[in-house]
Every structure is written in structure tokens, then in C-alpha cells.
Amino acid sequence: MPEPAPALRINTAAGRGTLAAAVLASGMVFLDTTVVNVALPRLGADLGASVAGLQWTVNGYLLTLAAFVLLGGALGDRFGRRRIFLLGVVWFTVASVLCGLALRTDWLVAARFLQGVGGALLTPGSLSLLQSSFHPDDRAKAIGAWSGLSGVSTALGPFIGGWLIDALSWRWIFFLNLPLAVLVVLAAVRWVPESRDETASRTAGEGRRFDVAGALLGALALAGVTYALVDAPGRGLRSPQVAVAVVAAVVAAVLFVLVERRRGETAMLPTGLFGSRLFSVLNIFTVLVYAALGGFTFFFAVYLQNVVGWSALATGLALLPTTLLLLVGSPSAGALSARIGPRLLLLREVGPGASYWREVLPGVAMFGAGLTMVVAPLTASVLAAVANRFAGVASGFNNAASRVGGLLAVAALPLLVGLTGTGYEQHAELTAAYRGALLWCAGLLLVGAAIAAVLVHRPRRQP
Template sequence: MTETAPALRLGTAHGRGTLLAAVLASGMVFLDTTVVNVALPHLGADLDATVAGLQWTVNGYLLMLAAFVLLGGALGDRFGRRRVFLVGVVWFTLASLLCGLAQGTEWLIAARFLQGAGGALLTPGSLSVLQASFHPDDRGRAIGAWSGLSGVSTALGPFLGGWLIDALSWRWIFFLNLPLAVLVLLATLRWVPESRDKAASRTGTAGRGRRRFDVAGALLGALALAGVTYALIDAPVRGFDSVPVLAAALAGVAGAVAFVLVERRRGDAAMLPTGLFGSRLFSVLNVFTVLVYAALGGFTFFLAVYLQNVVGWSALLTGVALLPMTVLLLVGSARAGALSARIGPRLPLTVGPVVAAAGLVLLRGVDPGASYWRDVLPGVVLFGIGLTLVVAPLTASVLAAVDDRFAGVASGFNNAASRAGGLLAVAALPLLVGLSGAGYAQPAALTDAYRGAMLWCAGLLLAGAAMAVLLVHRPASEEGHPA
């Protein structure tokens, strides 16, 4: 049960102010998820970074988001969603400032880790504040507006980031967060009400049975992801048989095993109740999520660098090249969700990855001096259509695969699975295609690696499609005929 909070109406000043704070805050996080890829060639040249440095610039952020986003939501429930949201905004903003001021690769990577931790507090808070604050009659519209407007910020991210990089410097993609954060803080302090989960903050005699934070689970999950990621990124430099690489790999595997054991022992009090995986569909859909988002993460990482360092495009034109994909997601996701509700998820989750894979095969043939309209746009559009067919049906099916009382943790884990997919792809693909050191600045080496990476990403998508054909069905909680 939640503490009594003002039942905000969307048409009031407090309602609009709360929505503004949530949209701007999540927009900052989504912006820094997408725009950094466009900046990689510039910050790499400015800071004299290696491929490993670029990988950690992306993965430090994703690692913290994937590992701690569930814990961030629990902290908000316990200590107050508005309070934790404010902490996340300040933390994220200070980390963004450190990113923009970075004088070396190590500095930037450390700041990106901090930024991801702030995002893990901020991301669940922006949505939970809306869920807890708005009147039930307006809650759906508020969340819908949050989703749409946050999507617009995601769409504008590569375009705006590309312009800032060309006109000023890559540093301004991080400095941009400062004025946005000031607006978020002012709106939050003025209009956002406080709320918390009484069951999570119960004290006194009943305190013995109160819910505790699953800090051990969060730390073990982070160790598992960090160990495997470090081993994959460092192996091309040190060798697979080096002590640091082997130690990191063993630590990652041990962390994963310990994570499963700890979560199983904690039962429903765990950050990730293992009983959720009693649903075969939930398990399958999350493996599917890792495959699809690994393809997305690998594709965006390589394409942004390739278009600038081989094809010769500006950062702005590279950002524009990715814009149709996000626009298609914004326009088509609701329709794809409605289609899935009618016919079941199997067909969209099968056809979508196949169409997206076809787009990557087309993009594999992009050469220096390529035309945007003839050589790049068709592949980006196909990939965007395929992704649009997947995203909404996947989210709805994940939620429908578990009991309603686990909807929050199921959604959070699926979000973490998508981040982990991108994280592992960015860590593994350069190793698989033989790109290391300063290879990203050498057109011949980057071209071979890019073409190999597109095939790997297409293969991941086709593996997801095969999984959907064989293992995905309409969730039992949905009405209608089986898919």
C-alpha cells in the first residue's frame, strides 16, 4: 500500500509540472544512451582512445543501468520516490559534468560509470512518480504522454547531439544535461508530491518482517556483468590466457552462480524472484530480449563509427541517418501492440527480427561515398520496421507472462535484460570481428570489422526469430486464440 498522496489531475499546474519533471529527467537518460555512439569517433580522436576505451565509454554506463535499475526502484519505494528521484537527478547531472570535463579516457570511463548509477536511480523514479501521484482516471494518459514525449527526446538525441558535436564539441552532449537538470529540479521541488510504499518502509514491531533491500543481489549481478565484460574487452589486448582476463572471466561466472543462489534463497523478497522463471514464456522472452537488443547495440555502435570514419559523414548527418528508425518506433509501436493483442505475439516476434536482419544485410554493403537515400536509408528503414514489430509486443508479452503482483519486477528485469544485451554485444563484437587498438581509425580495418559485425547482428536477430517460432505463444493471461 502507498502513502496517501495528492491525486493529481493532468490539467492542473501540479499535474503538468510533475509530468514535465518526469519527461525531462527520463529524456536526459535516454539521450545519453543514444547520442554517445555518434560522438565516439570525435572523443576517441580527442582523447587518443583505443577500441577498448570506446567500448568502456558505452558499457560503463550500460553496466550500471543494467545492474542497479531494480535496486533504484526499491530505494524509491522505501525512502520516497520524489526524494530518490531528486538524488538521481543531482547525481546524474554531476556525473554528466565530469564526463564533459574529462581530460583522458580513464576519467571519462569513470564518469560514465557514475552517470549510469545516477540513471539507475532516475529511470525507475520518473515512471513510479507518475504511477503514484496521478488520479487513476488520468494515470493512463500521463504515462502515455511520458512515453511519447520521452520517445521524442530519444529521436532528437542523435540529431541534436550530431549538431552539437559538429558546431561545438563532443563535450556539449554532456553539458546539455546541466540546464535540463535545473528545470527538472525546479519542477520537482515545486510540483512533484512525495510517495512511498508503506510495506517497504514499515518499522517497529512489524519491522522484523519488513522487506529488505537486496543489495547482495544487485552487487553480484554487477560483478557477473562486469567480469564477463572486462574479459571480452581486454582479451584482444592481453590474450585469453592472461591472468587478468582469466580472473575477470572466473569472477563473472562465480558472480552469476552466486547471484542465482542468493536470489533463490531470498524467495519473493529477492530483487529478482527466481519463481518468475517458472514461467517458460517469461524465460524465453527475456533470452529473446537479450538477442534482439544485442543486435541493436552492436549495430548502433558500429554504424555510427563507420559512417564517420570510413564513409566520411559528419556527426550531424550520422545522427540524421539513425532518425528514421526512432520515428518508426514512435509512430508504429502502438499499432504493433494492437496487432499483437489481436493475433498473439508469435508472428510479430518472428517477422520483426527477420525484417530487421534484412536491413542489416543491406547496410553491410555501404561503401565510402555512399548516398544516404540510395544506400543507407533503405536498410535503416527496414531495421526500424522490424524493431517496431518487436518492441511493444515483447513488452506486453513479458508482463502478461507473470502474475500481476510481479509486473513491476518483470518489467524492470526485462529492461535490465535489454541493457545487458547491448552491453555484451559492444564487449564481444570487436573481439569477434578482430577490431582492437586504434583500428576504428583505420578505414580498411574498420570496414572489415563493420561488415563482419553486421552479419553477427543479423545472425542474432535470426536466432531470435527461430526462438519465437518454436517457443513463443500467447500468454495465458491474454484472451483470444493461441498464436
């Protein structure tokens, strides 16, 4: 084993280079997460995609990212965080280029699956590099800078993506990752020190293997549920394909629980974590909130372009207030979180020729203000609900839970509101589906608020 590199200081060239690599890499993932919804109408028309094609364009990425993000973090701990981080960057970039070159919907969806795997290798590493590389006195500054600068990339995503879609093509939202990845690789090779978890390396030598079975079973369970929900409108709820998908999902989920129980604390997801009622409740709350957020952004971006008649750039700008409020909002949660659902209904009556300032901004701003009261303290609460040694896996699972919420919402809502085929291109059909979807999203948020009010309590102050 090489000698550990000296701890980095943030005011040195190596410190700034390491921070830049982590920020740019995270920015690529966040950019594609926020901007793909804005591109859906254009790429759908260009590729002749159905509603199911649009759903898989979003969900293919979310599925593999949610299923493998915990495994990606474990690979970095054992084989080297910089090595796995660089592998994730290259993988994500190659998949992005394949997305941009797609000539058919199935090609694009397959590339999005691959992109999610790259994101699962990259996302845990971008933060763990800072945690393991910087001197303790500078670690908080580095992580704070990463959080703020990554947030800026998230905020700029819809604006930059909308401009690229209008000025060039939807394909450029994926090609943009290529020059960013070149900068990340150069910075990482030049400045980022290698690090690994020596405990993980020792357990590997003792024959304790990765929980690959758990990761694959989790992915199969999610894929089965998603396929059944997406395919049901076209084939029917009683079709053999849908029935097989449901059975496969149930069997995979049961086997996943059995495998994780058997592995104990070496599992990808130690089941002992759910002995904490607070941890369990907060993750249910996470799924509900992010399901509403994912469903809202999926329908809202398509509706503003195909019914209201806005450009991709205008649509991106319409979503900007929510992101900005999340960046600068106060990290305090309280009774205001219960008001997210009703405020979301302000956007239900937006129609053709709508005024941004009078009809769109108030609803978007109120939605963002409500989320601000929830998102910031949620991660801290999840981490506080488990022992410190499980902080990494608890944070990773909560991140995966948020992806699963969006995944299930995008899969289920079109079925629930009757949007099928190319209905997203028909004004009347899309309007009815959009208004129904917002009712479902508001309901999910109100259920989450009720669960939080009843089951989440302030822990007793320790002496």
C-alpha cells in the same frame, strides 16, 4: 508519516509540472543513450582512445544501469519516490559534468560508471512518480504523454547531439544535461508529491533488508564478463587478467543465483519468475534483439564518420528513421520480425561517398520497421507472463536484459571481428570489422526470430 497528497489531475499546474519533471528527466537518460555512439569518433580522437576505451565509454554506463535499476526502484518504494528521483537527477547531472570535463579516457569511463548509477536511481522513478501521483482517471493519459514526449527526446537526440558535436564539441552532449536538470529539480520540488510503498516501509521495520548483495553480485558478474571480452584482444585469451575476470564472473553469477533463491520473494530478482517458460524465453529474446541493436549502432556510427566521411550531424540524421518508426509503428508482432536480420544486411555494403537516399535510408528504414514489430509488444508480453504483483520487477528485469544485450554485444563484437587498438581509425580495418559485425548482428536477430517462432505462443483466451 505525512498524509498522502491528493491525486493529481493532468489539467492542473501541479499535474503538468509533475509530467514535465518526469519527461525531462527521462529525456536526459534517453538523450545520452542515443547520442554517445555518434560522439565516439570525435571523443576517441580527442582523448587518444583505443577500441577498448570506446567500448568502456558505452559499457560503463550500461553495466551500472543494468545492475542497479531494480535496486533503484526498490529504494524509491521504501524511502520516497520523489526523494530518490531527485537524488538520481542530481547524481546523473554531476556525473554528466564530469564526463564533459574528462581529459583522459579512464576519467571519462569512470564518470560513465557513475552516470549509470544515477540513471538507475532516476529511470524507475520517472514512471513510478506518474503511476503513484495521478488520479486513476488521468493516469493513462499521463503515462501516454510521458511515453510520447520521451520518445520525441529519443528521436531528437542524434540530431541535437550531432549538431552540438559539429558546432561546439562532444563535451556539450554531457553539459546539456545541466540546464535540463535544473528545470527538473525546480519542477519536482514545486509540484511533485512524495509517495512511497507502505508495504515496503512496514517490511523494513520488520528487519527485511534490501537485496544489496544481489545487486553487487550481479554487477560483479557483468563486470567480469565485460572486462574479459574487452581485454582479451590486447592481452590474449590465456592471460592471467582475463582468466581471473572470467572466474570472478562465474563465481559471482553462481552466488547471485544462490542469494536470490535464499531470499525468495524478497529478492531483487525472485527466481520463481523463471518458473514461467514464457517469461524466460522472452527475456532471452530481449537479450538477442538488443544485442543486435547495440552492436549495430556502435559500429554504424563510427563507420559512417571514419570511413564514409560523414559529419556527426549527418550520422545522427541517418539513424533518425529507425527511431521515428519505433515511435509511430504499429504495436503488432508477427512473421515480419523474422525479416529484420536479412534487411540489416542491406547496410553491409555501404562505402565511402555513399548516397544517403539510395544506400543508407533503405536499410535503416527496413531495420526500424522490423524492430517496430518487436519492441512495442515485447514489454506487454513480458508483463502478461507473470502475476500482476510481479509487474514492477518483471518490467525492471526486462529493461535490464535489454541493457545487458547491448553491453555484451559492444564488448564481444570487436573481439569477434578482430578490431583492436586504434583500428577504428584505419579505413580498411574498420570496413572489414563493420561488415563482419553486421553479419553477427543479423545472425543474432535470426536466432531470436527462430526462438520466438518455436517457443512463444499465443496464450489461451481466459473465460
